[in-house]
Amino acid sequence: MQADTIHIGSLEIEVRFKAIKNLHLSVHPPFGKVTISSPEKYDLEKIKIYAATKLGWIKKEQAKLIAQNREGAKQFITRESHQFLGNRYLLKVIDSPKTGVKLQHHTLELLVSPNKTMEEKRKVLYTWYRKELRLVLDKLVGLHAQKIGLGDVDFGIRISKTKWGSCNTESKKIWFNIELAKKPIECIEYIVVHELVHLLERHHNKRFILLMDQFLPNWHIQKKILNELPI
DSSP: OOOEEETTTTTEEEEEEESSSSSSEEEEETTTTEEEEEEETOOOOHHHHHHHHHHHHHHHHHHHHHHHOOOOOOOTTTTTTETTEEEEEEEEEOOOSOOOOOOOOOEEEEEEETTTTTHHHHHHHHHHHHHHHHHHHHHHHHHHHHHTOOOOOOEEEEOOOOEEEEEETTTTEEEEGGGGGSSSSSHHHHHHHHHHTTTTTOSSSHHHHHHHHHOTTTTTHHHHHHHHHHO
16 A cells, blocks of 8 residues: 655645545544545545545544544542543642642542642643653653664653654654553553654555554554544
């Protein structure tokens, strides 16, 4: 299977060429990634014209996915449900002169002074998420980069509303979405390997899939689990 990418304004569409007769347009969870399966004989300009006529439908489907898959807004109050590494914890807000987070058996203890605003509480929790996610990523990136033969790979963590991960093939730096801190380790591992493989193969083509199969044989399962979880 050959693959390529087209852009219509800010919209990126992955094109997959297959032995089929008609064009097939899809919008995928969780972030609304757009793909088109195309007959091998079609050129990119023809596919781009087709995609342009479907922009309204694409935007509508992406909006549906965003509405369906996002967790409700958090208030950062006691007994509110929060996720960490695929497990559900109840938040327990504790008045404290020291700021931080403690992970207990069934609870996340959020230590903050009584006058902290909701946004300040969120920042405390997400600072902890970032620290804990980096510990997980340090191990996974180091392990799989060595297996793949990439040597040392630089990575960072940031907020993203559109992707779990991304990479720069020139600088060989990978960025991970901070929301991965809420997901199961196996799903984080899938994103790590996915981005590392992109340093070898930029496109989602046959070679990319073969490399994923080689370095993480169960990646299809982990991808499905991750896509079905709320953002």
